[in-house]
Amino acid sequence: MAGIGIVGAGISGLTLALRLQQLGVETTLYCERGAESIRTGRLPNTVARMGHTQERERELGSAHFRDPACLMNSATLSIKGDPPLEFTGYVSEPFHAVDFRLLLPAFMDDYAGRGGEIVPAATEPDAAQVDRWSRRHELMVVAAGRRSVAELFPRDPARSPYDRPQRRLAAGLYHGIDLPAAFSNNIAGGVGEIFRLPMMTREGVVSTLLVEAIPGGPLEPVTHMPWNEVSAALPGLIREYAPRLAEGLNPAEFGLLGPDDLLQGAITPTVRRPVAELPGGRIALAVGDAWIVNDPITGQGANLGSRCAWIAADAIAAGGPYDAAFAHATAERMWEAAAPVTDWTNAFLQPPPEHVARLLLAAATRQDLADLVVSLFADPAFAWSLLSSPEEVARVVDGGQKPLYDRV
Template identity: 75%
Template sequence: MAGIGIVGAGISGLTLALRLQQLGVEATLYSERDAASLRSGRLPNTVSRMGHTLARERELGSEHYRDPACLMGSARLSIKGDPPLEFLARISEPFHAVDFRLLLPAYLEDFTGRGGEVVVTGAPADAARMDRWSREHELMVVTAGRRSVAELFPRDPARSPFDRPQRVLTAGLYGGLDLGPVFSYNVSPGCGEILRMPMMTRGGVVSGVLVEAVPGGPLEALSHLPAAEVAGELAGLLAEHAPRLAERLDGGFELLGEDDLLQGAITPVVREAVAELPSGRIALAVGDAWITNDPLTGQGANLGSACAWIAADAIAAGGPYDAAFGRATAERMWEAAAPVTDWTNAFLRPPAAHVVTLLLAATTRQDVADLVLGLFANPAYAWAVISSPEEVARIVDGGGPAPYF
């Protein structure tokens, strides 16, 4: 072995491996599971990939499952109230949602089919194994692995404002809820958010639903129920907290299966990106190993893809792959990651007055509605808007989006 060692076969690790392969850089991918095991596992997430991520996949020649039924060209935002605040927006580049139990094995097979080397480890990597592997490579890049992450990359307190989960999550795949190729974002103030998207799965296109419950609120109970009780409880919660979704339920609303449910909570965190190993090599954290954002703004996979691309280009430019290289690469990645992290963390708090003004304008002006939903595909501009009363005022007064939107 030689070249670059990559730990983790999520979207960050596979994007990095495929991009390095495309750039002619030798890489070995260390995956806890093989393609067959990835396909047969539990639901790992409900993810929507957006324009820039899809463009990178096109450049890699790794486009899969492009069924029109899971390409979202419009989105509806609904905020519960009396009256509710609602608008439907067009998306310039459709969002795409595919069960990662289909998508990741397809990427893994792209990599191996083009000559890439994969080592199936069969167990999570820890720091000791990482150090042993590093002796065969010029650089280790860590994109996943709970034990290795905790041991190698400590929390960065300056960039991590939360020390506990801000939402309790329940994600599942359901039949009997058909809105067509529309992304639905529903807010119940003080209680949480409910997101629905059409997802390509092993059984065809169904609804992926993510419930983001404020801890201690009425939506949290869903995260503690056994799989057999989730759909019934969710149907009742939709009627109360997301009535637009409840209107589309039919008598066949049900969870697809026990493996199609994910329950838990995450603490948003940014970790140190560079670790020096006993071997003398460094380990660079990318993707979830570096930053874990709440999925409220749907940015996890998209940010992981973006940072993997930045890291690949930095690696392809040549070494030495020392601590200075790691820090410089981390700063380049942070330029992409900072607005995503700041914007997502802001969404976890009640909206500022100028954000409410923007949402109200979206209910009467289609151009503003399209801009607001388009922010999900352009997090740098999203944060520029959300953090700036002046930018919101310019938009609401008829200025439209900034030139780089």
């Protein structure tokens, strides 16, 4: 029996594989695409990894692409209005953004270079293929795969409040935005959000823009128009709905890097049931996007995937039997980390309640609160414990005191 089988070479699957390898657990990584195919493929996402995620990567000996130009020590939040509400906060550990077409192959090279086995799948794996692979292993962990995920892990309605996308998305890499190494969150009430951050890519450090369009609103057309029309349409929308961001546009140079550097679509936030019994008798445990897909509006997808993979790795390394009871217990441990992230992200898709609006208004006049708000993105459990409590927000805003849960 060849240890643990891992399906999917995204950040969750690779973090799990590298961590188990570090802990001396035999693994095999099954992936739909090899490293070279990922390197030359389409943009998969636009991700900022927070301090705790980077700390795990350092512990694994897999810290890559640490160019200062893609390390962000500050973030500016700008809410369109008359007058606009705006503040800049600072973080103790910079956010880090690297094109996953660079980062994931680097992780794969680390894993293979340390003796890990990578098995490319001939086709996108389905549940039957996962079952066939499972005969070599004590446990299967599924971190990716549209067909296998849909067949093995049904939607959990109790943890999935939305049955349709709350935003339509357009994420792309652009030349012609002259801004510093800082994160920018631009909000237009009732319209959507535009995020900008510097990212290390195949062409060096460029700007990534993520448009989060409320369906039916004026930003939505860029989420489904042809790629060669997006560069002409975006500047006018940015000037109208993200005027602070527009100050950094260079009209003569602005444009997408290329047709493979744009990702359009929509996500229905979904939590799936995390445990499946395979026909051959083995158990499959879901992690990462195979288990939870959150809207990227709070930037937590890759960070949560890394965190849950780490939790799963430590549980697996502690030993079996890797039966249904083990899988359910591990899933509950992961849910302790995932629940506040999911609740916060789902809440963020709606207009802010009064107490959160008060916190944002106060942050515009107090640097300590501006720093606090920006730091929430690095600690979502703390963020939800604060933002879900009108009493705690009032204590911080009115009393000038640090939060009870201050762990940033």
